[in-house]
Amino acid sequence: MTAGRTEEAVTDVPAPRAAVAPGAEPRSLGARLLGPQRRNLWFWLFVGPFAIGLGLFTYVPLVWSVYLSFFDAHNTVSPAGSDFVGLGNYGAMLSDPAFLGSLGTFLLFTAFIVPATYALSLALALMVNRLRFAQAFFRSVFFLPTACSYVVAAVIWKLSIFNGVRFGLANTVLGWFGAEQTAWLSTTDPPWYWLVIVTVRLWLQAGFYMILFLAGLQRISPQLYEAAAVDGARPGWQVFRHITFPQLRATSVAVVLLLVINAFQAFDEFYNLLSDARGYPPYARPPLVYLYYTALGRDQNLGLGSAGAVILALIIAVATVVQARWFGLGRKEE
């Protein structure tokens, strides 16, 4: 963020006040509310609709959710008439092995997807960045999956690549090497479904983070590389370790933060890959999938679901702040 310019915008304010001639009539309350040259009015005409909408559809639901979470609200969104249970829903959620298991699933998923996406997108950016020709072509190819939805990707993964034992690309290719057929999505030991879930997200996301890294790479001054060459650093690993990687630090921090936040929101691919006509299997339920079934499934337990959402929001807030501190993120890089 450009702090300097922000200040400029703010320090603009006193100037017109000074322009009010001394001895002028004291301004009425209305005039003061409107501000010099009706600036306050104009500010709220521009920002108001957005701010009100954001408040109504983000802050109000959050507060309502906290309120609802203290009630035994089944099938209803207004707690009137249902029992006040205090912190009961929170206790129930925090002692529910399925909910805790969903947090475990998230942690495991994050442990897979964050380093994998980070490494792949950085590698793609480094390779594409050094291309002398066809750079736009390769960039487009890797970026194109970003236009795909998780639903469409799940159709391809579930019903074509990692289809069950009868057909499917993965089993066919493995069959050429004499490997046995695998039921990818229903094998829990070993958990082959992880391979399916992680590769979908890698395919969809890597191109987007590659673009972020490419932007970062372009900002590194060529003089640094020249200096490194003069100092005798061998191109390749040494230059990467001592110049490129440290210079990409800000980008890396942003990428890791985004990856973790996005992993928290994992829903689409789990839901679409693992649920079928029989419902959702008991394994691999990240928090959102679990909340979806708690709040909007057969039980319609919105009080319990709200408690879960509040717990999740708190965990995310704490995790974000800790990460930001950890990486030394100030306001500047928010």
Next chain:
Amino acid sequence: MHDALTRAGRALRLVFLIALALLFLIPFYLLVRNGLATERDITAPGWTFFPHTLQWSNLTEVFRDPNLPLGRALLNSTLIAVSTTLGTVLLASLAGYGLARIPYRRANLVFYAILGTLMVPAAVTFVPSFVLVSTLGWISTLRGLVVPTLFSAFACFIFRQYFLGFPKELEDAARVDGLGYWRTYWRIVVPNARPVFAAVGTIVFIGAWNAFLWPLVIGQDREAWTVQVALSTFTTAQNLNLHELFVAAAVSIAPLVVVFLLLQRYIVAGVERSGIDD
């Protein structure tokens, strides 16, 4: 000797890149292959690169299947994506301009209140938002699907950053000519800020078209299904026709791939300018 090594390294890297690119393109190929194949070609035990017969009638058949309301879903998705994009761009650009350019003592406070919602991932608020939307009686309506998604703090943030760096001279000239904030914004700023409008618009459009959780929760009636919800419901159905599902999936991404390839450079510019990695 050294030169030969470098050249060999470069060739190796290119081969590796081409292999990776093919790997990234395979899913698109599978989508088209299965969409044009016969049911037997998809489910036959031995997988072949080319289907034995190309069945172009799949393209029309999928629109006639009463189990998959694809036409209706495409219409819903189009309405939702277009109105979400227009609404978001209008609201967020106005707010971003106000925050960046209209001096107001508490502008920073308002800005941080908006920025704070970025910390709350939208998906975590789906239970409370569902509660609100159902209280309003907006379940399975277009406004229930669109209105709550219009207030994107991310879009507002990008616009604000962009307008902060916008040359002030242009606006000053307009002010000297006696234009107020509104006309300066509409006549000077908007026409000169087309790239950022295109960038945010494309990102919002892709996001709205591909959204899944919100339309799944709010669009409960069949009539309110988006393409994503229809496809997903079809995937979990008991008797599914794979060739229809694949052609429907291909149809659902076709408009997006076109938009994407045409406007790609704006997305890239928008991402680079978002200040995300600054």
